[in-house]
């Protein structure tokens with residue numbers, strides 16, 4: 001990965017840029033207060049130089065973590081950066097004792113589903129009409145730490 005890209009723990013100064021990306025990429029974005037409450041045990045920012053270009057938030061306790069939000073800025077998508085952000089941060093958490101990861105993804109979000117399958121996530125179940133705008137089912141996916149492929 002180009003040295004200009006780096007991942008670090010998110011800080012309050014990142015949240016304006018994160019909120020902007022959130023509005024660009026999701027049809028049902030989190031409201032700004034969801035970010036400013038900063039209640040996530042693990043929140044990471046992807047930077048290109050000083051520019052915030054992605055983020056991933058995890059929530060959970062002890063050995064289990066849920067990916068609750070994850071995005072790459074549109075003009076930086078499709079370059080391997082989502083995969084980099086996902087796998088590097090999962091590795092950090094595995095080193096910190098996490099054994100299992102879960103997530104929900106929109107049924108129609110084939111891009112994200114392909115990425116999750118590529119790194120080793122498998123489908124566990126479906127949550128009917130979990131999302132709105134538009135209404136849609138969520139696929140629940142999970143992975144054990146020693147099944148991480150990349």
Ligand SMILES: CC(C)(COP(=O)(O)OP(=O)(O)OC[C@H]1O[C@@H](n2cnc3c(N)ncnc32)[C@H](O)[C@@H]1OP(=O)(O)O)[C@@H](O)C(=O)NCCC(=O)NCCS
Pocket residue numbers: 025026070071072073076077078079080081082083084104105106109110111112114115116118
């Ligand atoms: C999902 C997301 C984070 C992926 O980040 P990205 O930087 O675009 O993805 P990458 O370039 O790292 O691609 C990694 C893998 O994802 C899959 N992928 C990426 N773009 C894809 C596309 N247009 N079509 C199908 N699969 C795609 C592929 O498996 C790809 O691996 P490959 O290049 O070896 O085939 C990004 O597209 C995004 O922010 N989307 C909007 C927000 C979102 O949906 N977040 C996830 C919510 S669950």
